[in-house]
Amino acid sequence: MDIHKIREDFPILAREVYGKPLVYLDNGATTQKPRIVIDSIVDEYYSVNANVHRGVHYLSQKATELHEGSRETMRRFINAKSTNEIIFTRGTTESLNLVVSSFGEAFMNEGDEVIISVMEHHSNIVPWQLLEARKGIKIKVVPMNDKGELLLEEYEKLFTERTKIVSIMQVSNVLGTVNPIKEMIATAHKHGVPFMVDAAQSIPHMKVDVQDLDADFLVFSGHKVYAPTGVGVLYGKEEWLDKLPPYQGGGEMIKHVSFEKTTFNELPFKFEAGTPDYIGTTGFATALDYVMGLGIENIAAHEHMLTEYATKRLKEIPGIRIFGEAAHKSSVVSFLLGDIHHFDLGTLLDRLGIATRTGHHCAQPLMQRLGIEGTIRASFAVYNTKEEVDALVDGIIRVSKMF
Numbered sequence: 001m002d003i004h005k006i007r008e009d010f011p012i013l014a015r016e017v018y019g020k021p022l023v024y025l026d027n028g029a030t031t032q033k034p035r036i037v038i039d040s041i042v043d044e045y046y047s048v049n050a051n052v053h054r055g056v057h058y059l060s061q062k063a064t065e066l067h068e069g070s071r072e073t074m075r076r077f078i079n080a081k082s083t084n085e086i087i088f089t090r091g092t093t094e095s096l097n098l099v100v101s102s103f104g105e106a107f108m109n110e111g112d113e114v115i116i117s118v119m120e121h122h123s124n125i126v127p128w129q130l131l132e133a134r135k136g137i138k139i140k141v142v143p144m145n146d147k148g149e150l151l152l153e154e155y156e157k158l159f160t161e162r163t164k165i166v167s168i169m170q171v172s173n174v175l176g177t178v179n180p181i182k183e184m185i186a187t188a189h190k191h192g193v194p195f196m197v198d199a200a201q202s203i204p205h206m207k208v209d210v211q212d213l214d215a216d217f218l219v220f221s222g223h224k225v226y227a228p229t230g231v232g233v234l235y236g237k238e239e240w241l242d243k244l245p246p247y248q249g250g251g252e253m254i255k256h257v258s259f260e261k262t263t264f265n266e267l268p269f270k271f272e273a274g275t276p277d278y279i280g281t282t283g284f285a286t287a288l289d290y291v292m293g294l295g296i297e298n299i300a301a302h303e304h305m306l307t308e309y310a311t312k313r314l315k316e317i318p319g320i321r322i323f324g325e326a327a328h329k330s331s332v333v334s335f336l337l338g339d340i341h342h343f344d345l346g347t348l349l350d351r352l353g354i355a356t357r358t359g360h361h362c363a364q365p366l367m368q369r370l371g372i373e374g375t376i377r378a379s380f381a382v383y384n385t386k387e388e389v390d391a392l393v394d395g396i397i398r399v400s401k402m403f
């Protein structure tokens with residue numbers, strides 16, 4: 001891959017910040033967008049815009065074709081069996097809330113248990129806690145070792161006859177750990193328990209095949225994979241989605257409404273109340289086509305090289321502490337330098353044009369496990385370069401001399 005050519009696809013990368021070239025290393029939070037994605041949004045507003053479904057007129061039918069075509073792109077991207085298994089949402093958080101709410105409503109009662117892990121994002125903790133408060137369910141947590149690897153023997157010990165579901169991330173947004181999710185799903189299935197995968201941080205960086213994983217539910221956001229904000233996916237096996245009650249009520253998700261009795265629409269529409277972000281879904285599909293065009297394996301190889309290089313270079317800096325040294329890691333490096341507060345280091349790096357993320361990264365229980373308040377995180381995308389890693393390292397050395 002010619003990274004410098006790829007960089008030209010992303011107009012924002014050419015800008016400066018405080019008079020310095022932008023070094024954007026906050027891709028775990030959101031990625032930048034290629035021109036074709038931005039253009040797809042503008043073009044659709046310019047020439048196609050009309051509300052989807054139910055429209056007899058030309059534009060509505062064209063917009064519907066684009067929207068449903070995007071669903072097919074999602075299906076292909078994750079190798080789902082059918083587009084009935086692709087539910088459009090606002091993002092990972094909404095997808096998680098949908099499953100927790102509908103699954104919890106139908107299949108969980110007081111004393112029933114969900115298994116999550118110590119490294120989960122708040123989006124995969126708090127919805128379960130809301131269900132805990134509402135229905136008295138119990139949350140069990142898979143621990144990890146000091147390298148940031150989940151303890152699989154402890155995981156298996158957590159299953160009881162009250163375990164109703166497992167919900168765990170494929171890649172940690174803080175540690176970069178790639179969890180052995182396929183093996184963990186097989187363990188859950190051995191106990192007759194379904195498994196939900198938070199794929200927010202894996203979808204942009206590796207091939208995710210829902211049939212190969214045998215995932216029951218899998219959720220992700222568009223904006224972390226070069227797509228616009230505000231669109232995401234809930235994948236669910238059709239047999240599960242059929243059994244779940246609707247999440248929100250409104251237009252689109254009904255078959256027939258009367259004051260006496262309302263019947264619900266078929267999949268996938270049963271879970272898509274209201275006007276969908278049909279322009280966002282076009283942008284989303286355009287982004288996934290872009291990724292498929294580059295080849296997710298090529299992206300993974302480039303990002304792996306950057307992560308290894310960044311880890312090696314950062315370790316040369318005296319006083320650096322890296323969090324997350326799992327054998328299998330994705331494109332995230334979290335660290336602290338001496339006793340410099342992560343916020344101060346991040347702010348000073350920003351003045352050099354280097355965008356990193358500082359703080360707890362929406363994973364406060366993980367911070368508690370690590371005995372820290374937060375980290376600085378550099379996270380890579382396909383357009384990052386070794387020169388940018390060098391700029392980060394030089395920036396840290398420069399800042400450290402100020403303390």
Ligand code: PMP
Pocket residue numbers: 028029091092093094121123124169171172173198200201221362
């Ligand atoms: N899970 C993980 C692992 C994440 O990294 C994020 C985003 N930081 C989320 C869930 C939430 O994603 P979103 O904000 O797009 O809903």
